[in-house]
Amino acid sequence: MAADVPNPVFKSGVLRWIDDRLPLISWSYKEFVAYPAPKNLNYFWNFGSLAGIMLALQIVTGIVLAMHYTPHVLHAFDSVEHIMRDVNYGWLLRYAHANGASMFFIVVYIHIFRGLYYGSYKAPRELLWMLGVIILLLMMATAFMGYVLPWGQMSFWGATVITNLFSAIPFVGDPIVTWLWGGFSVDNPTLNRFFSLHYLLPFVIFAVVFLHILALHQFGSNNPVGIDLTKKDKIPFHPYYTVKDLFGLTIFLIFFSFFIFFAPNYLGHPDNYIPANPLSTPAHIVPEWYFLPFYAILRSMIYEQLFTPLSFLAWFGISAKLAGVLAMFGSIACLLVVSWLDTSKVRSATFRPIYKWVFWLLVIDCIVLTWVGGQVPTRGVVWIGQFATLYYFLHFLVILPLLGKLERPLPLPASIDEPVLGRRGVAAQPAE
Incomplete structure (x- = not known):
């Protein structure tokens, strides 16, 4: 899609030398600056870039938190309390990471429903959509394993209930559960497995997101009208949509900051502030x-x-x-x-x-x-x-x-300009 965009001209001889041998800057310019995007995208298209920003935030905060976390059933709960009480700005890192997971899912769910409303899953974007669903599955696996790491009551019993579900699969269910547990119950091997996978999967998500963007730029973004575009229907991504995305990011960060600073535990469960106890089942596991x-x-x-x-x-x-x-x-x-x-x-x-x-x-x-x-x-x-x-x-x-x-269906417009400018001199396309 961005193949027709000319390479950037570098004034610096060093940049020209580097880009001639490793054209990373040229590729980034084509795909994220001069990339031709539909000129009628509304604010629901902001949530794709917001999802990428949240993924980066989760990876950065997760790496720093992992420096202070101890993946052992005797120390996990205390290490989380150590992060909250003793590590400089540890409370901010943990609240940003924990609430960031909720914000990530909010953004992705809106992104999915936008795709369902505007038909972004239809040809020729089927593989793009399927990669998005795979990202959702990887997010769910990552979030579930991350929820287990504080080793509170809801962490322990949530892990017990969900991992037990695999035992319902005929023939192979019980071996799968034993492998997930690393034994015959949720215990220290389980916590170590989940910590390792929780650390690894965000980088797998990042790789699939790269493929998702590659598939997106192959045929270009869908648009609210849902018709194929001509060259006159497109504008460069920068500065038009970078400014729009920055405005959306500002509003989103205000919303996100409210939860971090004023309601950090609102989206969590109070039982997870009780150390895990295999002998005491919570009244309601959610x-x-x-x-x-x-x-x-x-x-x-x-x-x-x-x-x-x-x-x-x-x-x-x-x-x-x-x-x-x-x-x-x-x-x-x-x-x-x-x-x-x-x-x-x-x-x-x-x-x-x-x-x-x-x-x-x-x-x-x-x-x-x-x-x-x-x-x-x-x-x-x-x-x-x-x-x-x-x-x-x-x-x-x-x-x-x-x-x-x-x-x-109603007759389709001949151009994306028609819904804005009216039908003056523009013939409508009959819906197929």
């Missing part, structure tokens, strides 16, 4: 808020002793535990293949009147699942969770394929 929709889907598969809408699965010999694991990973798999599930030829929901309402129903459904995941699983909560789970899968597996065949 993961971090960004896992709650998937936890609700997992936990909604309760039907062995409770009549619910999903009880028919027991007729096929599928245990509730296995059904929950399959449904939880299936919810991610739906995102992975949504490019092929959505059969509509029109990208943007702006020109899909029915899909626009269906999209907002999905948003509401995900909010309901988040609420369900944080509640005690009473009969009523289980019913709500199962209906919300059913709608989630119906949205991707039934509604999207049918809607692409039945919906009549």
Whole structure:
């Protein structure tokens, strides 16, 4: 996409010599300065750059925190307290890292829903979208392992519950759990494994983000109108979008700073300030808020002793535990293949009147699942969770394929200028 951009001209002979042998500066100029971007991008496109900034912040704060952390069950909790109380600005590093995980997920979730609304997963950007979903999976694994490291009550029991889920997989489940634990229970080998992987995975995420950007620049960014662009529809990324991104970053940092300085523990669980005790199970085990929709889907598969809408699965010999694991990973798999599930030829929901309402129903459904995941699983909560789970899968597996065949989209504009300037002298394209 940036191949047509000329190489920068360097006044310094040293820079010319270096760039001639290692064209890193030229590549960066083409891809991040002169890169031709659609001229109609709105502020929802800021969240891609915000996600990159949050990843960098998490890596930097994580490296510094690792210098003071002790990955041992007898010392982990105390080492976190040492960071908070004795290390210079340790409290700031830890709160920035812990709340940064929540901010990272907020940014990425908005980024994903923006892609779903504007059809950024459609051809020719299918691989770009799939790499984004892989980044989400790596984030979830990294965040889960990081939540275990403070070795508080919720850390220990969350690790116990989640790792036990793999035992539901036929034949290979128990060996996988034993390997994850490094023994026959969550103990010191588990903590060491999780610390190592939690340190490693952010660099894997960084590598996949690089591939994500490479795939993005192959065909260019999607846009709110969702039509292919001509050269006159594009502007250089700098200074137009760097300024826009800086404004968005400023607003975001104000929001982020509120949690760091005024509500640092608001998004956490108070039980994690109690040292891990294998002999005392918390009354209500819940993961971090960004896992709650998937936890609700997992936990909604309760039907062995409770009549619910999903009880028919027991007729096929599928245990509730296995059904929950399959449904939880299936919810991610739906995102992975949504490019092929959505059969509509029109990208943007702006020109899909029915899909626009269906999209907002999905948003509401995900909010309901988040609420369900944080509640005690009473009969009523289980019913709500199962209906919300059913709608989630119906949205991707039934509604999207049918809607692409039945919906009549509005006529597409001939240019991205038309929604702004009106239809004066511009012929509309018929929707396919």
